[in-house]
Amino acid sequence: EQLVESGGGLVQAGGSLRLSCAASGSTIALNDMGWYRQAPGKRRDFVARISRSGYSYYANSAKGRFTISRDTVKKTLYLQMNTLKPEDTAVYYCNTIPNMSDWGQGTQVTVSS
Numbered sequence: 001e002q003l004v005e006s007g008g009g010l011v012q013a014g015g016s017l018r019l020s021c022a023a024s025g026s027t028i029a030l031n032d033m034g035w036y037r038q039a040p041g042k043r044r045d046f047v048a049r050i051s052r053s054g055y056s057y058y059a060n061s062a063k064g065r066f067t068i069s070r071d072t073v074k075k076t077l078y079l080q081m082n083t084l085k086p087e088d089t090a091v092y093y094c095n096t097i098p099n100m101s102d103w104g105q106g107t108q109v110t111v112s113s
Contacts (some may be wrong), residue, residue: 001027001101003094008107015084019107021077021094029072032097035079037090038106048079049097061087084111 007019019035021028032051038044048068049057056068067080077094091106 001025003027003101003104005092005094005104005107008092008109010110010112011084013084013086013111013113015111016080016082017084017109019079019081019092019094019109021079023075023077025075027096027101028070028075028077031100033068033070033077034095034097034099035066035068035077036093036095037088037109038093039090042090044093047092050077081109084109086111086113 001023004022005019007017009017011017032049034049035047036044037047047059047062048066050068050070058066065083070077089109089111091108093103093106095101
C-alpha cells in the first residue's frame with residue numbers, strides 16, 4: 001500500500017512541526033509503524049516507532065523532543081517534532097516495521113539556525 005507523507009516545511013531552530021503519514025487501507029492499524037529520515041548524502045536513519053499496542057520507541061536524537069502517534073480511524077500516522085534543531089533537517093519517511101511498503105516521496109523538513 002502507498003503511504004503518503006506530508007507536513008514538512010521550513011522552520012527556525014526551536015520551532016515545531018507535525019508530520020503526517022496517510023494510508024488508504026488498514027496498514028497503519030495492523031502494523032508496527034516507523035518514521036525515518038535521510039539527510040543529504042547520508043543513509044536513511046530510524047527516528048521513531050510505534051507498536052500495534054501503542055508502545056513507542058525513539059532514536060536517541062529524537063527522545064524528549066519527538067512524539068509518534070497514530071489515529072486508526074483517520075488511517076494516519078503522526079510525528080510531532082518540537083524544539084527542532086538544524087541537524088533535524090532531512091527528508092522524513094514513514095513505513096511499516098519491518099519495511100514492507102514501498103518508500104514514498106517523503107516530506108522535506110528544513111530547520112534554519
